[in-house]
Amino acid sequence: MTNKGRFISLEGIDGSGKTSLLESIREYLQGTGYEVLTIREPGGTLISEKIRIMLLDVKNAGILPGTEALLYAAARSQVVEEVIRPALARGQMVLADRYLDSTIAYQGYGRGLEIEYLNQLNQLCTGGLVPHLTLLLDVDPAEGARRRKKDIPDRLEKEGLEFQDRVRRGYMELSRQQPARIKVIDAGMARTDVMAQAMPYLKAVL
Numbered sequence: 221m222t223n224k225g226r227f228i229s230l231e232g233i234d235g236s237g238k239t240s241l242l243e244s245i246r247e248y249l250q251g252t253g254y255e256v257l258t259i260r261e262p263g264g265t266l267i268s269e270k271i272r273i274m275l276l277d278v279k280n281a282g283i284l285p286g287t288e289a290l291l292y293a294a295a296r297s298q299v300v301e302e303v304i305r306p307a308l309a310r311g312q313m314v315l316a317d318r319y320l321d322s323t324i325a326y327q328g329y330g331r332g333l334e335i336e337y338l339n340q341l342n343q344l345c346t347g348g349l350v351p352h353l354t355l356l357l358d359v360d361p362a363e364g365a366r367r368r369k370k371d372i373p374d375r376l377e378k379e380g381l382e383f384q385d386r387v388r389r390g391y392m393e394l395s396r397q398q399p400a401r402i403k404v405i406d407a408g409m410a411r412t413d414v415m416a417q418a419m420p421y422l423k424a425v426l
Contacts, residue, residue, distance in 0.1 A: 235364025329390025
């Protein structure tokens with residue numbers, strides 16, 4: 221096995237099935253002989269997990285959009301330098317449940333913050349580290365809400381379908397702007413079918 225680290229991110233609205241696909245990809249890569257590190261955003265380090273608690277706590281409904289974006293950026297900066305870059309340097313496969321595209325989709329298209337400002341913020345907090353591949357799981361917001369019905373919603377998941385629809389449109393716009401990196405997956409299908417769609421893209425970057 222060649223010793224080259226690869227960075228793969230999974231994106232999509234809430235309830236799109238990112239976590240399930242990440243687990244399937246992890247199992248596939250480990251079965252093929254790769255060393256795999258999985259992270260979630262926000263999170264992945266002690267500091268980033270503390271920021272996650274603040275961001276997702278339903279009692280913090282007063283967080284302003286700009287503050288929200290800065291908190292996500294702070295958590296991302298920490299995990300990039302503390303976890304992701306070292307793992308890639310060791311030749312590991314890094315799988316991220318959300319990364320910089322979430323900022324554009326949620327805080328940009330969802331909250332209405334200026335996209336150029338968010339792009340600059342992403343550049344600052346990542347040092348320009350972009351995934352080799354991003355799998356965008358696309359699902360209708362109503363279906364995403366149905367899948368989450370049994371879960372206790374966090375602060376962002378409490379946002380309505382109109383918000384999720386804006387986020388979805390943002391993701392699709394990103395996929396049109398960056399087709400070489402962002403590959404759209406029909407997430408309305410069964411788990412095995414979703415993985416089957418992802419496989420050609422995975423093999424292309426390994």
